[in-house]
Amino acid sequence: VITVSHSRGEYPVTFEPLQTGFRNLPTDAFVVTDENVARHWGHLVPPELPVLTLPPGERTKSLIWLERISGWLSSEGASRKSTVVALGGGVIGDLVGFAAATYMRGVPYVQVPTTLLAQVDSSVGGKVAVDIPEGKNLVGAFHAPTSVIIDPSTLKTLSARQYRNGMAEVWKYAFIMDADMIDTLSASTGENLEPIIRRCVEHKAAIVKEDEFETKGLRAILNFGHTIGHAIEQATGYSQVLHGEAISIGMVLEAHLGERLGITPSGTGDFVRKCLEEQGLPTRFAGSLEPERLIEVMKKDKKASRGALAFSLLTQIGGCTLVQNVDQQEVLHALKML
Numbered sequence: 307v308i309t310v311s312h313s314r315g316e317y318p319v320t321f322e323p324l325q326t327g328f329r330n331l332p333t334d335a336f337v338v339t340d341e342n343v344a345r346h347w348g349h350l351v352p353p354e355l356p357v358l359t360l361p362p363g364e365r366t367k368s369l370i371w372l373e374r375i376s377g378w379l380s381s382e383g384a385s386r387k388s389t390v391v392a393l394g395g396g397v398i399g400d401l402v403g404f405a406a407a408t409y410m411r412g413v414p415y416v417q418v419p420t421t422l423l424a425q426v427d428s429s430v431g432g433k434v435a436v437d438i439p440e441g442k443n444l445v446g447a448f449h450a451p452t453s454v455i456i457d458p459s460t461l462k463t464l465s466a467r468q469y470r471n472g473m474a475e476v477w478k479y480a481f482i483m484d485a486d487m488i489d490t491l492s493a494s495t496g497e498n499l500e501p502i503i504r505r506c507v508e509h510k511a512a513i514v515k516e517d518e519f520e521t522k523g524l525r526a527i528l529n530f531g532h533t534i535g536h537a538i539e540q541a542t543g544y545s546q547v548l549h550g551e552a553i554s555i556g557m558v559l560e561a562h563l564g565e566r567l568g569i570t571p572s573g574t575g576d577f578v579r580k581c582l583e584e585q586g587l588p589t590r591f592a593g594s595l596e597p598e599r600l601i602e603v604m605k606k607d608k609k610a611s612r613g614a615l616a617f618s619l620l621t622q623i624g625g626c627t628l629v630q631n632v633d634q635q636e637v638l639h640a641l642k643m644l
């Protein structure tokens with residue numbers, strides 16, 4: 307068990323089979339999942355628990371589905387003491403977590419992440435949100451779960467692409483804070499991921515404990531690769547590249563940016579590229595993207611204050627720092643490597 311401490315208490319992250327995890331849930335629990343997860347793992351949900359199954363995909367992370375989930379909870383008789391269970395990837399975790407944050411002004415919820423990305427990243431830390439047409443995660447809250455149940459065996463039904471997508475976030479932890487993990491990752495065949503997932507959750511828990519609300523510049527280091535990655539996702543309409551793929555490209559470019567600025571030791575960008583290439587992740591964008599357009603998108607990034615660009619940049623492999631007010635011209639140069 308890994309314990310995550312936050313401002314209002316703490317919660318356990320347990321590693322156990324889904325069956326055991328579900329057995330220990332409160333009886334007054336309501337499960338929300340998506341069709342893919344239901345098809346592969348729905349049979350493990352105890353039959354007495356009500357289940358709502360949503361269409362899969364980022365488009366479900368919307369206010370419309372927030373309203374439908376809330377309506378469903380109400381019609382099923384969920385009370386202020388009921389527990390909502392988010393069974394699925396980051397889309398379900400963020401959406402259902404936000405529904406739990408707002409239903410009756412907040413009810414307890416349990417995260418049961420079933421993608422690698424959700425197990426190593428989104429299920430821990432209490433950030434919940436939905437998207438609106440103007441931007442991703444623009445409406446949301448901090449709402450800590452009451453527990454996180456991780457069963458790594460659920461990952462065996464993930465597609466290879468979704469697996470690599472999660473591995474991008476795993477590599478990110480290695481690059482920003484855990485150089486010792488690099489050899490393990492290079493040697494990994496994708497079997498027995500539990501030790502790797504544990505290590506990532508421990509890192510995330512340590513950061514959340516120190517800087518839950520991202521006000522001290524610590525949690526923001528998790529955004530390595532994300533300033534450029536988010537811009538790529540947004541500029542391409544969230545359709546061509548997955549989040550992990552976008553940040554893979556972003557990590558390479560931001561490592562080169564750090565080199566240009568004299569913050570990142572030279573050669574680091576090439577090292578990052580090699581690691582991610584061997585993982586089968588993209589390190590450059592195949593389509594046509596205007597660097598100038600990406601800069602405009604970046605200025606709207608949540609970390610950018612009044613148009614000044616902020617980046618989490620590597621100080622070494624296994625260390626990083628948040629850098630404010632990065633010169634646009636330098637970013638443009640790095641982007642031209644696209």
Ligand SMILES: NC(=O)c1ccc[n+]([C@@H]2O[C@H](COP(=O)([O-])OP(=O)(O)OC[C@H]3O[C@@H](n4cnc5c(N)ncnc54)[C@H](O)[C@@H]3O)[C@@H](O)[C@H]2O)c1
Nearest residue numbers: 342362363395396397398420421423424428433460463464
């Ligand atoms: N809250 C946070 O701190 C945080 C952090 C990172 C990402 N996110 C959010 O997470 C979302 C992305 O999460 P994701 O990558 O898990 O996407 P996702 O939830 O869309 O899952 C990816 C795909 O895998 C399917 N799937 C899920 N589990 C499966 C399984 N075990 N077997 C087979 N298929 C399965 C899903 O149905 C979906 O089609 C984004 O919306 C992002 O904003 C949130």
Ligand SMILES: [Zn+2]
Nearest residue numbers: 475532549553
């Ligand atoms: Zn990410």
